[in-house]
Amino acid sequence: MSKSQRGNWEPKIEFESELVKANTVWDQLVCMFERFRSAKLYQLWDSELGLEQPDRGSTKLRGKVLYKEPQGIIIRGRRMELKLVWSAFCLWMLTCLLLPASSSGVVRIGLKKRRLDLQGINAARMARREAVVGAGDREMFNHFGHSDEDIVPLKNYMDAQYFGEIGIGSPPQNFTVIFDTGSSNLWVPSAKCYFSIACYFHSKYQSRKSSTYSKNGKPCTINYGSGSISGFFSQDNVEVGDLVVTDQVFIEATKEGSLTFVLAKFDGILGLGFQEISVGDAVPVWYNMVKQGLVSDEVFSFWLNRDPEAEVGGEIVFGGVDSKHYKGKHTYVPVTQKGYWQFNMGDFLIGNSSTGVCEGGCAAIVDSGTSLLAGPTSAVAEINHAIGAEGVVSAECKEIVSQYGDLIWDLLVSGVLPDRVCSQIGLCIFNGAQYVSTGIETVVEEENNRASSVGDSALCSVCEMTVIWVQNQLKQKATKEKVFKYVNELCNSLPSPMGESMIDCESISSMPNITFTIGDKPFVLTPEQYILKTGEGIATVCISGFMALDVAPPRGPLWILGDVFMGVYHTVFDFGNLQLGFAKAA
Template identity: 65%
Template sequence: MGTGLKSLSATLFLFLLLLPLVFSASNDGLFRIGLKKRKLEQNNRVASQIDTKEGEALRTTLRKYRLGGNLGDPEDTDIIALKNYMDAQYFGEIGIGSPPQKFTVIFDTGSSNLWVPSSKCYFSVACYFHSKYKARSSSTYKKNGKSAAIQYGTGAISGFFSEDNVKVGELVVKDQEFIEATKEPGITFLVAKFDGILGLGFQEISVGNAVPVWYNMVNQGLVKEPVFSFWFNRNADEEEGGELVFGGVDPNHYKGEHTYVPVTQKGYWQFDMGDVLIDGKSTGFCAGGCAAIADSGTSLLAGPTTIITELNHAIGASGIVSEECKAIVAQYGETIINSILAKDQPEKICSQIGLCTFDGTRGVSMGIKSVVDENVGKASSGVSDAMCSACEMTVVWMQNQLRQNQTQQQILNYVNQLCERLPSPMGESAVDCDGLSTLPNVSFTIGGKTFELTPEQYVLKVAQGDVAQCISGFTALDVPPPRGPLWILGDVFMGQYHTVFDYGNLRIGFAEAA
């Protein structure tokens, strides 16, 4: 009896201790999901690098050829396929089935499906290190059986659809379609701190056209307003990771007023972003507007390599030397400058000097052309796609320098410096931890308002034993047309700016986080 009472007391104590982290509800009609936070660690980054190398062929194919796979919209494949959950820092808990089986998930606005490991996952080691859904243990389980597969940047999952009740905080979504993952290859999901993903994007990008959890919350009348919001706690000294609020906005999570912008394309939470500024000065890259998405499942702030390289140069972040980039400057630098001055169409310059092909309307890399050639039975000329990409970046950099009335030699020197700042194959660039106070602020224009990030906010400290390594929060990610080029504002941005996802009015709002 004594042992039983002690066990019961310990269980009750543990329940009371963890309860505030799991969920809370209040009389304001809002439903709060407590988010747990973990620090970035070097071991996770190493595992991510291994999986990234293994998946490079897949991602290259998806990026360049835009193969549709099993996603709802083929154009959306590339972004999901480039997602890297290895560095994800914020997690929450849900329950599936009756009684609820608990799972730790990433609440991801950059995807739309819910998936967790299945008890029928026999041959993936990752499944043995995470909670698994047991259909036989749930009285509300409904068989579906339709197959499903999702490719991510550092891993892939496949399995089949099932239906069951899903408990998110105090909300119970009935008959929710979700994926039971039976295959989770690679290291990413093996060492991950989460069991699965709960997507909060639009149904347009849902694998199998499954109705997202959030849609069912609204359709089943579980929330008073079709709005959810994220508050991330970026204070490294506090254990509380933040809150995801369903049904509205918690005024304690932000300061001032939100700046709202309309969703421009359903699928991701996509909107139009304006100019990017360094120390208050325009870079000119997005002066005419750029597409961007708010993505809670991405830890960094991602953008086109061309622009990220300039940002990393401005903040002194070091990457790797690109031999292709240096070769372009040495062999074709003066020719490119003269072509720009001669008012040649910038998108045609690289094809004119033989480094890219041209399809009549815009420059395309030989990688894309080779796919077209294969489809029509022609042979590719074998021009290096890396050289084409390097040339296209060089043209953009030189255009910007000419607008600033720089001399030819100044431009060549500057572009050579940028070549040395190109991000590593992992998209990361190192920053001197001791020099943060000397770095510039970087700002993004959204809805006519400037949203500023300080060095302390955009530089991440990664645990590496007893010391910390600093990496730039800006990472390169190239999304091809028609969806790209695209900026992805992940946790680096959302941690500083409370973000509202207004499904009812199809808009996104940003305000300074409290």
């Protein structure tokens, strides 16, 4: 058959008197038969079907191939016993035609989803809050490579929902992992983990069973908000979908010091953050995918399925995006600081009203390793008040309002900058001109002396929140009486340190929308999207998806956008152009 004839024909397969038409090209059929040969079934075809062999010069296939006619390919079985083989043939055909091959530079990873539980959500809140409180002396947000023990703060995975499967070694040993954009290392339990209970509940990597294993042996520790893991580095091939990343450095965990990992539904973590926060400066898996030319584009994307009844939990696409998973166009914003996938976010609104917290901009991190939305206490308190979430009565807050409310009002009305009010009152004391306490970020000219705050007391922090609330109400031209009535109500709605933030499930429909401003465009979350439900029937409990997180400037105020946000907005992580893209999920 001539090349011109081959270019126009469409293959047809006759199976039990029915013709199935496959719109494909000859090379795809070649691909299918190569897979068929690898399954060692071709010998049956040669001996049992008696296929005729055409001119070898007309095809790239080795050995016997199908007889080709310009009008199509007709395959006729001679024995009914070969139906099983024929079914395998059709399966390989569908695999080749319908699934993306790894040579295309795009690989899809299906995700599994677990249901959230009340205990896990509350534990996650407490652990993350404790991590922030205890990290001040460690300069938590500085470059991690300079510390004795590398630290990945804010991580605890107690509320992680989405997992996928990878393989390590040759032949591959399978592990369920969290694909986590908030960290950068790959770790799994080691067969050499003898004294941690968690290791006995999960799959363990056995280096002696892998022909591609290379010894490294460098010890390492990762501290999380809820505990730590310790182990040593090793090197082996890592299989992610159809891709095989060769010579990947990863951590064999020999100690998992947290109850979190005992109860976890996952074996390990595959970090998708930047190398800047990688423990031991290990090259992340994603970097090696790009370096080894395994993906066509330096992009990966997340689609998280919010349907609790769906079997498919979501999908990660390495090397591109799937247009079926989003609507419209993505809004792109630049990554502002490598390490985390961090960007600058604009104003934050409850209903149609600004909270004033991010009016001058806030940092935000997209984190697939958590379900929650974390933000400044002052903002979360206003959310709690708006949705009727249970909080705690703050004696410090009421004390500030009763003793210093009038003075705060007078100073703001007279034009004193909000970031100077608490220092003028004397609740926050500084030995210089720069205000760096929690909640308010100020820009000071470079010639001013660097100052450190010594007023990090509870009263100082509460004063800052009160100033933000009063200032925001002043912008709305509220009367003094209404302002302080509202502020006193907020004092009763501060997020509980124990994590409880339950609400009335019957009132969800009357709650306000929450809006994040990203790239000057509004990204709205409805109550149905930011309220988490656990349990079923009369045992259903509704919980706010927001938690308090106060991070000091220059890294704060900071928001962490977890799965609650990513489930609503399809997210593109553009590594090549250092930007993030958000579009309505489909």
